Amino acid sequence: MSQSKKPKANKLLRVLVAGGVALAGAAGTARAEEKPAGETEKAQTPAEAAAAKEKAKKEQAAAKAKAKAEAEAKAKAAESDGGGVKGW
Amino acid sequence: MSGAPAEAVRAVAAAAWRFRWQVELEAEVRFGRLAARLERLGRAPALVEVARRASADEARHAVHCARLAAWLGPPVPAAPPPPPPEVAPSGLGEEEAVTYELTAACCVTESESVAVLTALLPEARDPALRAALRELCEDEVVHARLGWAWLAVAAARGRTAFLGPHLPAMLGATADDDLFGPAEPAREDPALLPLGVLPHSTKRALFVRSLEEVVLPGLDGAGVETAAARAWLAGRHEAAPPVPVR
Numbered sequence: 001m002s003q004s005k006k007p008k009a010n011k012l013l014r015v016l017v018a019g020g021v022a023l024a025g026a027a028g029t030a031r032a033e034e035k036p037a038g039e040t041e042k043a044q045t046p047a048e049a050a051a052a053k054e055k056a057k058k059e060q061a062a063a064k065a066k067a068k069a070e071a072e073a074k075a076k077a078a079e080s081d082g083g084g085v086k087g088w
Numbered sequence: 089m090s091g092a093p094a095e096a097v098r099a100v101a102a103a104a105w106r107f108r109w110q111v112e113l114e115a116e117v118r119f120g121r122l123a124a125r126l127e128r129l130g131r132a133p134a135l136v137e138v139a140r141r142a143s144a145d146e147a148r149h150a151v152h153c154a155r156l157a158a159w160l161g162p163p164v165p166a167a168p169p170p171p172p173p174e175v176a177p178s179g180l181g182e183e184e185a186v187t188y189e190l191t192a193a194c195c196v197t198e199s200e201s202v203a204v205l206t207a208l209l210p211e212a213r214d215p216a217l218r219a220a221l222r223e224l225c226e227d228e229v230v231h232a233r234l235g236w237a238w239l240a241v242a243a244a245r246g247r248t249a250f251l252g253p254h255l256p257a258m259l260g261a262t263a264d265d266d267l268f269g270p271a272e273p274a275r276e277d278p279a280l281l282p283l284g285v286l287p288h289s290t291k292r293a294l295f296v297r298s299l300e301e302v303v304l305p306g307l308d309g310a311g312v313e314t315a316a317a318r319a320w321l322a323g324r325h326e327a328a329p330p331v332p333v334r
Contacts, residue, residue, distance in 0.1 A: 010301065012206070015229060016199050017306035020236020024132070065128050082177035082188065082254045084261030085118070086111055087197035088204040 096274035101283035102161025109153035109164045112146045114172040118193055119143035119231075121174075125186050132241050138234045145227040152220040160283060175261070177254060184250055187242045191251060192258050194235020196303055200262070201228045203298040204286060211281035221284060236306060243310040252313035256320035259299070267292050268328040289329070296325050 123139035126132060154164045175192050176185035205225035212218040242248045271288035280287055286294065299321055304314045 012199070012203060012298070012302045013305060016202060016232045016302060017236045017309065019229070020233035020306075021240045021309075023135075023138070023233050024237035024240035026134075062128060062130060082257040082261075083173070083175035083192070084258045084263075085115075085172075085175060085193045085197040086262065086264070088108060088111070088201040 094279070097277045097279045098160050098283070100274045100277075101280055101285045102157055104280075104285045105153050105157035105160060106162075106164055109150050109157055110169045112150035112153055113168050115193070115231075116143050116146035116150065117171045118189070119146060122186065122189060122193070125182070126238075129183055129186060131183075131245075132238060135234060135237055135241075138230065138237075142227075142231045142234060145231070149224050149227065152224065156217065156220065156284065175258075177257070180250070183242075183247065187238065187248065188251065188254065188258075190235045190238045191307075192262065194232050195239060195306060196235075196258065196262050196299075198228050198232035198235065199303050199306075200295060200298050202232055203294050203302070204291070207286060207290070207294055208281070208284055212284060213282050217282075217284050236310075239306075239310040239312075246311070248311045249313065251307070253316060255307070255312070255314065255317035259317055259320055263295060263324075264291075267295060268324045270329045292328060296321065 119139050120143040123136050123143060126139055127136045157164050174185070174189060176188040180188060202225060205221055205228060209218070209221050209225065212221055239248060267288075275288040278287055299317075304317060304321075307314050307317070
């Protein structure tokens, strides 16, 4: 295979890494994490309070599920120092 | 360099596609698991769907790999491989474990896969092989981006630095066991290229180059200390035999 047919690494850096960062930005995820909380803590209407209560309930359930998942992941990885994923 | 018997070259290519079939099925399971874990974490809802689609993509890829393996040699086993283990080290919390797994699976492995597929595409003459490689390459770009996107999310929260000390183990387990060693002549034969397989030393050179020029700079940009990874790579690369002259 000739050198010229190899992929241009800088192009890959742009396509993959910058593309991924753009994906995070487009999804609003990276920026959302940086925004300070607080807006939602202003005076609430009854509907908002009910929604907040429901949200708290969901978060509690999610925390429970998270703890369970963490325990499972730890059990699976208990004998591992960290591995990798084989590919092409 | 050439001269390995055509049958031996074909057998090497068949084994490579059979291995890829296994890798793709494992990736299907891994991405499915990661989608569920990302959903539970709730930090990047848009990426959950990307992970779900990646899982479906990998199932489709496995079909292509099985077909190409059977074209070149014996069919793949009827039974799928067992589910792959999670690769994060013990002691990490769930969010860090997901970050580790996405870094290993996407930022490293899928990025490397894109480099391999991009190198193979111009060499493929068979239209069906070429179409499969193109389809896989387009999907793997998205899969790699999933990892880089999550890493951006984690970096924005200042939760990527823990990865640095783990990188040598991660990279060591990602590389083929014999990637930095010599290979028999059939695995170095350029006749592998039109069958969709890189000769051994070309694969090694591309692995190193992709790490140096794509993966490690990407990790640097996400706030991961890569000195240990670079030292690991330098040690392996120096010990590797030279690329055969053709």
